Structure formats: C-alpha cells, structure tokens
Amino acid sequence: MSLDRDKGVTAPAGFTAAGIAAGIKDSGNLDLALVVNEGPNDSAAAVFTTNKVKAAPVLWSQQVLKEGRLRAVVLNSGGANACTGPEGFQDTHATAEKVADVLECGAIEVAVCSTGLIGERLPMDAVLSGVDAAKAALKSDTQAGLNAATAVMTTDSRPKQSWKAHEQGWSIGGFVKGAGMLAPNLATMLAVITTDADVDKGTLDAALRKATAKTFDCLDVDGGTSTNDTVLAMASGASGIKPGADEFVALLTEVCWDLVRQLQGDAEGVTKEIFVTVQGTRSDQDAMVVGRIIAEDNLVKTALFGSDPNWGRIAMALGRAPVDIDPDLLSIVINGIRVMDKGTRGEDRAGADLSGREVTIVVDFGLGDGAATILTTDLSHAYVEENSAYSS
C-alpha cells in the first residue's frame, strides 16, 4: 500500500483536529490548528530545534514533553513568538491553559507550536478566542486534518500531509509546514505525526529520533535552523495493535521521508530538487558534514539553478570541510556523468543533462565506508525575491 497525501493526522483512529481562522493573520486565512489525542493512550514524543535562541513555545513544549504524554497540541501561524521575553512565555502558557480549559485536562498535557515573524508578540485575544473556535470545530474526518495542515502554513504554497496504513491494521499520519530556513537538525518546520498503534512513550521517543535522523535531519535548503522547529508525535493506541519496534520505526521513517520530500519540493524558489550523496568518507558523520557544506554553498546552488554541471565549485566547497580529504582520490558524478575522476577532470561536463527538476550528485572520497545523502534545492531568483520581500 502506498503513501496517501490526501490524508493526515486524522486518518489514524483516535484523533480529532481543526484548523480555523483566528484573526492572527491579517489576511483572514486559517491560522490556528488543534490536534487532539482522544485516546485511549496518550504517549507522546518530540524533537526540537538545536538553535540556542529558542522561541517561547519551544521552551514550553520541551518541559511538557518530559512527561512523554500529551492530550493535544495547539499550533499557530502568523507569529513565531520568539525573542519575546518573559511576556512571550506567558502568552504561550496562557494558550496552553486555555486549551486545557476547553479540553478539561491539565496544561501540562498541551504542547504549543508557533511559526511566523520573530520578535513580535502574538495577538492574544485572537489566539484565545481561536482556541474556543477550534474546540468547537474538532472532527475526526479528512477535511479536519487538512484544515489543521493548512492553518500552519506560512510561505508554503500548499498543505503537506502523508498517511500510510500497516497491513496489521494500524497507521501513521502527519502534516508538516516549512518552506525556507530549512536546515541541519530540523528545518523551520513544524510537524505533527499521529498513530493509532499501541506504543509506549519510550518506544515512540526512540522511534521518532531514529526516523528524524534519517529524514528531517537530511534536509538542508539554506543552512537556517529556526528558533521554532518542532516535530511532535502522538500515539492513541486506538487500533489496539502493538507493532514490533522495528516495523514501527520503518513505517514512521517512510511517512517522515514523504513529508520531507514535500518540504524539499515546496522550498522557497525551488526549481531543482537536489540529492547530494557523499560516500567513501571515513565515517557517516563526515559524509553528513560534507553533504551539508555542498548543499549550503551558494556557488554550487546558483550553478545548479543555471543547469550548469560546474563540478569545480563542488570540489571547492567540499575542500572546506573539516574532515579527511585526499584530493587525488576524489570523484564527482553528476546525473550519472563522472565529471571528476580521482582528482582530475573526467568525462565531459557537457554530457551531464541538468535540464530536469531532479539532480543527483554523488561525491566519492575513496577513503572509507562512510555515506550520507542530503536533500537540498537550488538558489534561484525566486528565493531572493521571496526572502527579500517577506519578513519571516
């Protein structure tokens, strides 16, 4: 059974969701989402941004998630609530209290996520009345999940969902938002993942860390790691089925990968979806470091925007990596053409056809068994346009 991008967080049993227009955004678009775990279980896990400047909702949710259980998560677009001081933290706390109030649970069971402009307070009247409206709109149908996925969008051009069922009768669904500031150790990105599998909080936490390491952590659009990044998973146990740990990780990774591919495909100004595979390094970690340096290099990214298989810029970029390199062993293959072969020019670069949307770069260090693949995009006029015109 393949992945279904028309379903999301409400597809697994035991979840309701809503996405409403609270008036946080001037545009009147949907801007507040609520996802509720209706049980019977309440296992939860999350991974957060590694940025040292963390938004108030991240500081709050990190505390809440220490318990490993959640009743609900409330999310807003239209404001990141980052760099807002103690007042911003109070705003997050008040939002969680309000959700706890309408759901008749404790605030400690409510995670909060925000996305949008840094440094501005949220319009709390709109947020709090929005929670009432979201509670009233909670449903378990497909539209409710789509509304929630839509309400978290900022510069995203479309909502991004994924769902897949396991043949044993349980499933995993989710949504994600993010289009720029996508980088190492999570993108500017909020993701909510739900499952009706019966998994305890320890299993869920370990599975989420394994899955994000191979998916969200491998996306690097512009080196930016936001103040607000959060990937949150909740398990209802409503299917009554307890999957094996390995098969749960496998399906979770599949859903996360599908969400990441959608982030890559909808990145700001994207005209190329680029896969940078680095292999032959001394370690996987070295390969990851090199892959990110190539993925973040503006000269590489602009060359690819120009459909130019300019391998010299790739060689230049990787030469900056703090890892073992023997230039005489380096090879670079672009879309199947070995343009650099053991330190010098290989096949004619003109043979590498980059006219399509997908570009595959394989760099071989010839030193060991390390390998990693980073997903990135090109640097286009549209990227500059969006990011010079939009305050985010």
Place this chain on the structure above:
Amino acid sequence: MSLDRDKGVTAPAGFTAAGIAAGIKDSGNLDLALVVNEGPNDSAAAVFTTNKVKAAPVLWSQQVLKEGRLRAVVLNSGGANACTGPEGFQDTHATAEKVADVLECGAIEVAVCSTGLIGERLPMDAVLSGVDAAKAALKSDTQAGLNAATAVMTTDSRPKQSWKAHEQGWSIGGFVKGAGMLAPNLATMLAVITTDADVDKGTLDAALRKATAKTFDCLDVDGGTSTNDTVLAMASGASGIKPGADEFVALLTEVCWDLVRQLQGDAEGVTKEIFVTVQGTRSDQDAMVVGRIIAEDNLVKTALFGSDPNWGRIAMALGRAPVDIDPDLLSIVINGIRVMDKGTRGEDRAGADLSGREVTIVVDFGLGDGAATILTTDLSHAYVEENSAYSS
C-alpha cells in the same frame, strides 16, 4: 598622506610589471601579468588558501615561498589550473621555468598564481608565449602596474589597486582581484603587494600574517574559500630605509584594508556593503565565528537586499553558532537602532533606515570582552544572475 588607488605594485621603487593579452581568454582581454622584484633585496612572503583542494599553482608557490625570497610572480586569469592532476602541476612548473628563463634566474624564485574556471588545463602555448610578451613589456611606470592589476580580473568590474607612502620615504603598493567566492581565511582572491622598504623575510612574513588576519580574513561574501587564494608580498629594499616592525605592520594593514574594501565594494551583485560587528563574546575567536555565521546566512543577506531590518533572522542565525550564548543578554543594533534589547524586542525596527549602501550591524552578547568585525554584502538578484550564468 592618504591612500592612492591610482597606483599599485610599481609605485614602490625596485619593481617592474606588465599585463598583456596572451590569448588565454577567448575575449582577447588582458590575461597574463608579471611582477618583477628588481632588488637589491628579494624578501618575499605569502599566505594561501586553507581549502584542502588546492590548485597546482598554490602547491607550487607554497614550496617556492619556503625560501622566503622571490624574483618574480607570474599570474594568469582565464583558468584556475585546479583539479587538473599531475599534468596541471607540470603546466605550472613549465610556466615558472619559462619565467626563470627570460629573467635569468631560477624557477625556485618564481611564484605562480592562476584564477578562472576549475578543472580545465591551461592553453600552454598561449601562456608560454605570453611570458615572452610580458617580459618585453616590463616597465616601472604607473600604467604597467595598472595593466598587471587588469590582467588578473575575472568577474571583477574594475582593477583594484592601492598605494601609500610612509613619511620616512618608503611605501607599500598592491593590487587584488576577486569578486565572488569571497570568504573566511582569504577570498577567491589573488593579491600582490610590493614594498621598497628594507625588510627581511622573517619580518615580512610576520607582518603579512598580522595584516591579513585583520583584513582579508575578515571579508566573507559567500562562505566560499577558493582553491587558488594567494596573498603574496615582495620587498625590494630599494628605498634603503629599514622601518620599525610595528610601523611596517601598520602601513601594510592599511593598504590591505583598502584592497579588502575594494573587494567588498565590487563583490558580485553587491547592493549593500555590510559591517557585522560582534562584541561581548567570551573571546575574539567566538566573535569571529558568530560574525561569519551571520555574514553567510542567506536569510539575513536577502533581508538586507530588501532593506528590511529583520533582526529576528540575525537572532536565528547566531543561535546556530558553536559558542556560549545567553539569549536573555543578546542585543542587536542595526544602523544605530537598538532593535533587540536584552533578549527581546527593543526599538521599532521601522526606525532603522537601510536605504543607503552601507549597513552596520552590532550584536552584543553581554558575556565578555571578545569582539570582531566581518565585512560582507547582501544576496541580490544580480548575485544569482552572475553565478548561474558564469562558469567559474
């Protein structure tokens, strides 16, 4: 006495230079330069790229400079001779031998610099006959220096020279090329500096390292460190004056700073000249690391291109730095307006007028006495245009 940008390497006594069209570039523009130290002294020093993928001329010149003395340097544009394998190294060697032949010295006294596309062999017939033509054109006048400065240009829009005399009767002159790939620990950049001061090779080497650490190392346009970066200094002693070490470093730093300001002002696609000062860190090194992360952040750079004082992106960028940070002590001042004050919103960002060409950003960590200033530029449509259209 102020800096003179109309004079360069031939302004100090004891140097001749030439810049000619050897036919390396298809355009027929000047593409080969020769700068000769006519003595009586032959002290020389250089700093090179830290990139692990080094071009053949860098590998050659690093060996040659171990002697600390040079008769001449030959430079070409139109090809970087990087990633060209043993054949590329032989081409560099043959070029040095040819120069040694026409100047009647040893190849070990000849440094070689190249700039242009990576991964292609140089047209050696053109290079070698160009050396003959350059030898015939050697002169000590101002035009000869300008010709040499012009012959090394790639995407540079204009030659970049600087000269300043010390009141004691000695002077320092130089030229530089570079417009993109400008980054930590030297830009993609070739610089030749001459002086008629009587300084021995040890003094010259120490002075060059001090001066470049405070000038060339502080320029970071796009994070790229090229395969070919070289800053080379030669001292003829023709003035017969032996300056004090401190006053020599001071004047050398002044000339290097002027060359760096010209690189910043002529960077690819530049519409803003940005000065990022980081202070209050635990160490100067921490401040340098943070300054570079801010200077390389595409979201910061595009916001500045849009004249948007988006301090949230600066806070986001610096939060990724591997240094001590207390978010509650952070302040950010943009063009004199304290937009972030001790971790939260300060004055209204609208008060920061970024309509001019120069932008000053001061980030205060409030933790210690560390400080550094990085020079950078914005990320504009023109940057994307130049770098997607031009193979370099």
